[in-house]
Amino acid sequence: xxxxxxxxSTPAPAPARGMQARVDGWLLRMGTVGQLLAMLxxxxxxxxxxxxxxxxxxxxxxIALQSVQYVAPFIYLVF
Amino acid sequence: xxxxxxxxxxxYHDAAAVLLCDGVVVAAAQEERFxxxxxxxxxxxxxxxxxxxxxxxxxxxxxxxxFYEKPLRKFERIVATDVATFPRSWRSFPRHMxxxxxxxxxxxxxxxxxxxVPTERILFCEHHLSHAASAFLASxxxxxxxxxxDGVGEWATxxxxxxxxxxxFLEPVAEVRWPHSLGLLYSAITAHxxxxxxxxxxxxxxxxxxxxxxxxxxxxxxxxxxADGSFSLDMDYFCWHWHPTRSATxxxxxxxxxxxxxxxxxxxxxxxxxxxxAVIAExxxxxxxxxxxxxxxxDAMLHLAGHAARTIGxxxxxxxxxxxxxxxxxxxxxxxxxxxxxxxxxAAGDAGGALGAALWAWHAVxxxxxxxxxxxxxxxxxxxxxxxxxxxxxxGFRYEVLEEAATDRxxxxxxxxxxxGWVQGRAEWGPRALGHRSIxxxxxxxxxxxxxxxxxxxxxxxxxxxxxxxxxxxxxFKLAPAAAAPARHMLVAAPVQAALAAQIPAVIHVDGSAxxxxxxxxxxxxxxxxLERFGQATGLPILLDTSFNLKGEPIVGSVVDALAxxxxxxxxxxxxxxxxxxxxxxxIDTQPKASS
Amino acid sequence: xxxxxxxxxxxxxxLAWRIPRRARHLLWAFSRAELGSALDMLAAVEATERRxxxxxxxxxxxxEWRHSVIFREQAQSMGPTDAELAGRDEAGMLVENGxxxxxxxxxxxxxxxxxxxxxxxxxDAVEHFEVYHRLRLPNAGTLAAMDGILKDEVFHVTYSRxxxxxxxxxxxxxxxxxxxxxxxxxxxxxxxxRLSRDIGAVTSAVWLTALYLLVIWPFRLIARLDGGGxxxxxxxxxxxxxxxxxxx
Numbered sequence: 063x064x065x066x067x068x069x070x071s072t073p074a075p076a077p078a079r080g081m082q083a084r085v086d087g088w089l090l091r092m093g094t095v096g097q098l099l100a101m102l103x104x105x106x107x108x109x110x111x112x113x114x115x116x117x118x119x120x121x122x123x124x125i126a127l128q129s130v131q132y133v134a135p136f137i138y139l140v141f
Numbered sequence: 142x143x144x145x146x147x148x149x150x151x152x153y154h155d156a157a158a159v160l161l162c163d164g165v166v167v168a169a170a171q172e173e174r175f176x177x178x179x180x181x182x183x184x185x186x187x188x189x190x191x192x193x194x195x196x197x198x199x200x201x202x203x204x205x206x207x208f209y210e211k212p213l214r215k216f217e218r219i220v221a222t223d224v225a226t227f228p229r230s231w232r233s234f235p236r237h238m239x240x241x242x243x244x245x246x247x248x249x250x251x252x253x254x255x256x257x258v259p260t261e262r263i264l265f266c267e268h269h270l271s272h273a274a275s276a277f278l279a280s281x282x283x284x285x286x287x288x289x290x291d292g293v294g295e296w297a298t299x300x301x302x303x304x305x306x307x308x309x310f311l312e313p314v315a316e317v318r319w320p321h322s323l324g325l326l327y328s329a330i331t332a333h334x335x336x337x338x339x340x341x342x343x344x345x346x347x348x349x350x351x352x353x354x355x356x357x358x359x360x361x362x363x364x365x366x367x368a369d370g371s372f373s374l375d376m377d378y379f380c381w382h383w384h385p386t387r388s389a390t391x392x393x394x395x396x397x398x399x400x401x402x403x404x405x406x407x408x409x410x411x412x413x414x415x416x417x418x419a420v421i422a423e424x425x426x427x428x429x430x431x432x433x434x435x436x437x438x439x440d441a442m443l444h445l446a447g448h449a450a451r452t453i454g455x456x457x458x459x460x461x462x463x464x465x466x467x468x469x470x471x472x473x474x475x476x477x478x479x480x481x482x483x484x485x486x487x488a489a490g491d492a493g494g495a496l497g498a499a500l501w502a503w504h505a506v507x508x509x510x511x512x513x514x515x516x517x518x519x520x521x522x523x524x525x526x527x528x529x530x531x532x533x534x535x536x537g538f539r540y541e542v543l544e545e546a547a548t549d550r551x552x553x554x555x556x557x558x559x560x561x562g563w564v565q566g567r568a569e570w571g572p573r574a575l576g577h578r579s580i581x582x583x584x585x586x587x588x589x590x591x592x593x594x595x596x597x598x599x600x601x602x603x604x605x606x607x608x609x610x611x612x613x614x615x616x617x618f619k620l621a622p623a624a625a626a627p628a629r630h631m632l633v634a635a636p637v638q639a640a641l642a643a644q645i646p647a648v649i650h651v652d653g654s655a656x657x658x659x660x661x662x663x664x665x666x667x668x669x670x671x672l673e674r675f676g677q678a679t680g681l682p683i684l685l686d687t688s689f690n691l692k693g694e695p696i697v698g699s700v701v702d703a704l705a706x707x708x709x710x711x712x713x714x715x716x717x718x719x720x721x722x723x724x725x726x727x728x729i730d731t732q733p734k735a736s737s
Numbered sequence: 738x739x740x741x742x743x744x745x746x747x748x749x750x751x752l753a754w755r756i757p758r759r760a761r762h763l764l765w766a767f768s769r770a771e772l773g774s775a776l777d778m779l780a781a782v783e784a785t786e787r788r789x790x791x792x793x794x795x796x797x798x799x800x801e802w803r804h805s806v807i808f809r810e811q812a813q814s815m816g817p818t819d820a821e822l823a824g825r826d827e828a829g830m831l832v833e834n835g836x837x838x839x840x841x842x843x844x845x846x847x848x849x850x851x852x853x854x855x856x857x858x859x860x861d862a863v864e865h866f867e868v869y870h871r872l873r874l875p876n877a878g879t880l881a882a883m884d885g886i887l888k889d890e891v892f893h894v895t896y897s898r899x900x901x902x903x904x905x906x907x908x909x910x911x912x913x914x915x916x917x918x919x920x921x922x923x924x925x926x927x928x929x930x931r932l933s934r935d936i937g938a939v940t941s942a943v944w945l946t947a948l949y950l951l952v953i954w955p956f957r958l959i960a961r962l963d964g965g966g967x968x969x970x971x972x973x974x975x976x977x978x979x980x981x982x983x984x985x
Binding site: 236243249371505602 | 782788795813817839840941942946953956962970973978
């Protein structure tokens with residue numbers, strides 16, 4: 063049995079996320095989007111709002127595809 | 142009940158983690174030291190894991206986690222820039238959006254998932270404020286002008302702050318915004334001179350000493366010092382704001398001459414070797430370009446400092462941001478600038494943002510007063526003796542446990558002309574090796590620098606090595622009084638008296654300067670003792686001190702890293718906290734490769 | 738190596754090595770892969786509880802470092818890449834070195850599966866090099882360099898196999914075989930994921946470029962970047978804790 067290194071092993075990541083965790087994740091993201099829109103409005107870059115709206119739709123697609131990476135090549139080939 | 146604050150920098154350059162307990166730094170480390178990937182920017186999971194282990198706490202004990210920038214402001218800047226530079230940004234936009242929409246925009250969720258801190262306990266500190274805090278709040282000063290200069294944060298590239306003794310402690314005064322950036326200007330010239338960005342800037346600084354600012358007029362055409370104490374750039378010459386990989390347009394090459402290809406021999410007039418006349422002329426042109434941009438940068442820093450002094454009216458300047466690592470510019474600031482005191486964050490780059498964010502949270506957000514504890518740099522991991530011995534036995538290295546006798550033995554080795562690996566105590570915070578993870582050699586030999594370079598560091602031959610010296614031996618280094626504090630962390634390059642320079646050629650640059658560390662005996666007692674003993678033996682308490690790593694690698698972290706570096710280099714002997722380790726065993730190929 | 742795999746390696750190798758740009762890319766990829774392996778092995782030296790294996794892992798790490806330098810020098814002899822000309826640091830492009838989510842390969846796999854990984858990965862490398870050797874790819878110089886590397890890789894296969902055999906003799910034969918199968922399956926999965934990511938990168942680039950061209954252009958008329966000189970910084974809200982919680 064070896065002596066412990068001064069360097070600890072890195073803890074394993076949290077177990078796979080259940081539905082509640084996924085919902086929490088999306089809620090956090092929505093919070094972020096809300097802050098982004100509020101910031102743009104406050105800061106006078108209101109013209110970016112529609113553009114950011116379109117980008118957020120693209121983000122939804124990107125994130126959704128990332129979560130189904132095993133079948134993604136088939137989806138990409140279709141779309 | 143203690144308050145634990147974890148500061149984090151990540152995702153762009155130099156990820157790091159810093160842990161505070163009631164406002165005191167208990168652990169700080171860059172992720173690269175654990176992953177062994179230089180400038181590793183990924184979330185500092187391993188650095189955080191070590192910080193918690195060092196403090197004997199769990200993730201659940203953390204009270205606050207502070208991220209070193211405001212991601213949404215950064216996203217705003219990126220989108221606004223891609224729009225403003227349409228259609229030239231057509232290559233950048235898809236890359237930016239893929240990276241941000243898929244990952245970086247959702248950093249809060251990643252921090253929650255990765256570190257287990259509840260979302261309401263996660264704070265975000267503006268990037269330049271993180272830098273400013275890392276300088277001012279870590280310094281011993283209660284009033285100061287604070288200048289931050291880097292590539293870019295959210296929008297600011299250079300910012301000026303008023304540091305005071307009352308909350309919020311740092312008040313923004315003025316800023317220069319993207320895309321006008323001192324850091325990116327210097328990086329563009331770095332790339333033009335054939336070096337890697339965020340790594341090669343030191344090389345440009347070293348190259349500059351071989352040249353004269355003959356191209357200063359051209360630099361003045363692309364970069365202007367404004368009457369209001371600021372600066373601006375002619376963006377027609379640069380494209381960092383719309384090209385995904387390049388920094389400069391063809392206009393820059395038309396003005397400054399063709400780009401230097403990576404790996405091209407550098408043989409200026411001061412060190413021609415057996416190069417042809419054409420190579421010497423071209424090398425001299427490169428050196429003059431380096432000297433010209435260096436000269437402009439120094440004048441810009443003085444210009445900004447002058448404005449800071451007029452606007453804020455204190456006698457102290459605190460500096461942070463990557464540009465603050467320019468030791469030559471720092472010397473001019475100290476020697477010619479309007480401030481009596483200079484304090485520079487040793488980890489002035491993005492890693493320091495983790496420290497600044499944590500300090501800002503403790504003082505400015507939570508309303509705690511400043512303390513009087515001096516800032517230490519020995520904040521990283523330390524070797525465990527039992528584990529070290531076990532590793533040495535298992536790997537078959539021969540060694541002697543010398544304890545206190547190691548100092549005298551190391552002096553014998555140094556005087557005999559050996560080059561040592563030196564691992565002592567906790568690892569340094571910041572990019573400079575300050576006697577904790579160092580390669581040491583006797584600076585008196587005429588061929589020492591060439592030997593260290595050829596057998597170990599494999600750096601470009603024109604780059605100088607740096608000295609460490611005790612305060613008693615520092616008289617020959619012409620340090621301005623204002624440089625006293627930064628010199629403790631090797632952040633100032635000062636001229637050296639000719640008589641002394643002649644005795645220590647290995648650490649003197651071609652222009653007669655040296656980036657010296659004046660070793661504080663309280664901060665680095667073992668290293669100071671070594672210098673003193675060396676001084677007793679030779680009359681000069683000065684050593685060549687370069688970082689303990691090979692080309693392209695981070696400074697060594699664990700004992701295994703140190704042994705692996707030892708085995709792959711031409712080091713003669715290794716000291717690990719009082720253990721003297723001999724040359725690696727025969728089963729390991731230890732031939733260093735020729736420099737490229 | 739199965740016949741199908743041999744043919745595949747021969748075909749793709751012939752295509753890749755014949756194109757100088759592709760050949761240089763391959764050499765850099767090999768260099769990065771070897772460097773990643775070196776870091777994996779070094780982490781294993783630190784983390785293993787098998788003190789008798791430390792020396793083998795350490796020697797393996799030294800070998801991989803040497804291989805990385807050999808491939809890098811071969812690549813550099815073919816001229817600078819676009820990335821080098823743009824000043825991008827090679828070390829900064831080593832994204833994955835077996836460290837995923839902060840955990841090293843050894844931490845993720847444990848000793849047995851790590852040895853299985855070494856055995857399978859090094860075995861694949863040996864087989865690839867043997868195919869290249871038979872086909873005299875890419876050229877005499879690189880082949881000579883690969884010969885030296887091949888000897889080391891054979892040692893890596895031998896010692897890892899010996900450890901797995903020792904486990905089998907110790908009554909863990911089934912587990913050792915399963916570890917090898919698991920490793921082969923995971924490597925296939927990783928290749929699929931890489932393919933998926935590569936396709937995804939191309940597809941998202943296409944769609945985002947289309948978005949850029951169709952949606953961005955009207956906003957160009959309104960968007961402006963700041964000129965140089967001092968600007969007034971944004972005013973910070975009074976409630977510092979509330980402001981600090983915001984990502985904006």
